[in-house]
């Protein structure tokens with residue numbers, strides 16, 4: 001969708017090399033942009049200047065019971081591989097595990113457990129950051145808090161995250177998953193508020209507005225029982241409980257990704273539009289949007305996400321405190337709307353969302369007054 005050819009691609013293997021690159025770029029007045037997995041769909045990690053490909057900086061330095069220290073270029077999969085043998089997990093995982101830790105902390109990082117734990121960016125204990133001046137600074141909620149708050153969900157504008165210390169919690173052995181269909185977004189969003197489950201997600205499907213409620217073994221919930229907050233009459237679709245290991249569950253997108261790669265959909269343009277809406281106004285917005293959305297607007301493998309959550313203290317996200325993530329994950333498949341048409345529809349969706357107090361996700365990359373100078 002977006003073509004930009006960097007003048008140079010550097011692959012730093014230490015925080016010092018990031019700092020050197022930022023300082024050199026600053027002296028030459030060249031934009032220096034961090035890149036994680038490059039999964040952002042609006043070209044955010046692209047530049048005509050210097051790209052810092054951080055995938056070479058991917059070590060897990062330490063895993064303790066309550067925290068792990070990891071390089072920003074590591075993926076959530078690589079971190080999970082290191083924490084699970086100790087029976088620990090980050091509280092919030094993204095649906096897709098192959099995003100980098102630096103990339104999603106820079107966006108916010110919303111997952112199915114965000115209604116309990118907030119965003120991934122709200123579960124950070126400390127960061128090592130290279131500032132736009134090329135200085136290496138350790139920051140946390142109690143040390144250089146203004147920098148800590150500027151880089152989380154800052155999309156790389158206020159510094160490059162080199163290393164993160166992240167909260168860990170006990171990982172469940174097994175998880176139990178159920179799906180429940182509702183006939184309107186209002187019912188789905190209300191059920192997402194009521195249900196007491198460890199992992200809650202929602203999708204708009206041909207069969208209706210579907211809630212997935214997942215309970216973890218070893219918590220207060222039992223597999224055989226309905227998650228608290230739901231009544232038996234609400235279990236309408238796929239009444240069977242699906243039982244999985246935690247790793248199988250965390251990596252549940254892998255078969256879908258393999259299939260999308262095999263049928264060519266993975267490599268097609270993905271004009272995704274995700275917005276974070278105030279929960280009180282989300283149902284009407286979603287209903288109106290879905291009424292005007294045809295299968296051709298979403299593509300052959302399009303997915304529509306609805307997830308209610310509280311972001312936690314992440315000021316740069318600018319999200320409502322009781323938020324609903326609404327994502328139209330479009331693919332410009334053959335015979336469907338073109339990428340340009342989908343992009344135009346996304347712009348209109350963003351404007352409508354802003355008008356009622358919503359924000360785009362990942363956060364827009366416009367300059368925010370009052371924060372340090374941009375590195376880019």
Ligand SMILES: Cc1cc2nc3c(=O)[nH]c(=O)nc-3n(C[C@H](O)[C@H](O)[C@H](O)COP(=O)(O)OP(=O)(O)OC[C@H]3O[C@@H](n4cnc5c(N)ncnc54)[C@H](O)[C@@H]3O)c2cc1C
Nearest residue numbers: 036037038039040044094095096100102103109110156161
């Ligand atoms: C298949 C797929 C599934 C997804 N699932 C989820 C999900 O479940 N939840 C969710 O919240 N999001 C999800 N996303 C969106 C994703 O979290 C964001 O697009 C994220 O920024 C991508 O991470 P990345 O490693 O690919 O970063 P990139 O796309 O490489 O970079 C993203 C932005 O962050 C900056 N950046 C990258 N690394 C750093 C760093 N170390 N320090 C400072 N800035 C940096 C870049 O300059 C760029 O502006 C998904 C995206 C895809 C494609």
